[in-house]
Amino acid sequence: MNIGQDIIGATTDVFSTMLMMDLVVGDPVDGAGGEVESNITAMLGLGGDIRGMLAVHCPAAVAMAITGGFLGMDVDELNEDVKDAIGEIANMVAGNLKIAFAGYDLKIELAIPTSIIGKSYRVGGMLGARRVAVPFTLEQGTFLVELKYIVNS
Amino acid sequence: MGNNVLLVDDSSTMRKIVGRSLRQAGIEFDNIFEAADGLQALEVLEKESVDIVLSDINMPNMDGIAFLREKANRANMKNIPVFMISTETGEDIIGEAKSLGAVGAIKKPFTPDMVNEVLGPFLK
Numbered sequence: 057m058n059i060g061q062d063i064i065g066a067t068t069d070v071f072s073t074m075l076m077m078d079l080v081v082g083d084p085v086d087g088a089g090g091e092v093e094s095n096i097t098a099m100l101g102l103g104g105d106i107r108g109m110l111a112v113h114c115p116a117a118v119a120m121a122i123t124g125g126f127l128g129m130d131v132d133e134l135n136e137d138v139k140d141a142i143g144e145i146a147n148m149v150a151g152n153l154k155i156a157f158a159g160y161d162l163k164i165e166l167a168i169p170t171s172i173i174g175k176s177y178r179v180g181g182m183l184g185a186r187r188v189a190v191p192f193t194l195e196q197g198t199f200l201v202e203l204k205y206i207v208n209s
Numbered sequence: 210m211g212n213n214v215l216l217v218d219d220s221s222t223m224r225k226i227v228g229r230s231l232r233q234a235g236i237e238f239d240n241i242f243e244a245a246d247g248l249q250a251l252e253v254l255e256k257e258s259v260d261i262v263l264s265d266i267n268m269p270n271m272d273g274i275a276f277l278r279e280k281a282n283r284a285n286m287k288n289i290p291v292f293m294i295s296t297e298t299g300e301d302i303i304g305e306a307k308s309l310g311a312v313g314a315i316k317k318p319f320t321p322d323m324v325n326e327v328l329g330p331f332l333k
Contacts, residue, residue, distance in 0.1 A: 073318035074226070126226055140222040147220075147267075148317050151296025158299075166296065168219065168267055 057160050059188040059203060060084025066152030067192060067201050070145060075125040082191035082198070090189045092200045095119065096134060097179060098146040101167035108205030110153065111179055112146045117196040134173050143169035149201060162207065182206070212238045212332050213257065217250040217264035217276065218294070223317075227263055227294060227324070234325035236332055247276025254286040261331060263315075266295040266302060274302070277309035290331055294319070 094113035244250040266273035
């Protein structure tokens with residue numbers, strides 16, 4: 057399993073197909089570290105043969121640029137459209153990861169994404185989970201796609 | 210004469226993206242109706258004349274599969290074609306959708322060309 061590469065493939069596919077944005081891909085982090093300063097996080101639960109969570113952490117400027125790209129207009133505040141758009145990024149990345157995990161003979165199910173906006177928050181939990189995170193950079197800044205999971209025995 | 214399209218997705222952003230993709234694909238339409246889940250979609254279909262439905266699968270309240278099941282039981286709407294537009298690509302869930310009357314599926318992420326390729330033959 058090369059989860060870091062799977063996250064890279066899943067994320068770049070979403071950005072090249074839906075947003076026509078090129079991403080500068082950072083090195084995958086396996087374990088702790090690699091956090092970025094974020095103002096919005098979209099999370100999505102994973103079930104089935106694994107239990108876990110996919111999260112997309114974005115600074116405000118990146119989240120607004122992604123939303124503007126989706127909607128074809130300038131976006132200058134963190135509003136419901138931005139929460140919705142980053143939630144959809146998480147949803148589509150998770151959908152691509154579902155296909156990647158099927159290649160490892162692991163069937164996963166996706167929950168509905170949830171987004172939070174804030175200035176200072178921390179997403180924790182999932183003791184004993186493997187964590188793989190990949191930073192991606194756009195002109196407006198760097199965002200992080202983070203996967204935490206445990207394969208059910 | 211264009212088409213009346215119903216977009217069903219709990220994400221308002223995704224509904225806007227799909228609407229934009231239809232326009233970019235050069236698909237003409239008279240009206241785009243929107244619904245945030247299967248329950249709202251059924252309400253729209255009861256009131257409006259709709260030629261084609263594009264529906265997500267994973268939604269709160271009533272998901273895309275339950276929507277298809279309920280729609281199939283209503284004589285006034287059972288023949289309106291539905292395309293699933295979703296991150297779900299598994300043969301099991303897409304197969305279930307097709308067994309309930311869905312005529313095709315578009316995988317998210319998608320381009321306007323992909324939308325046109327799938328929907329084009331079904332639109333006026």
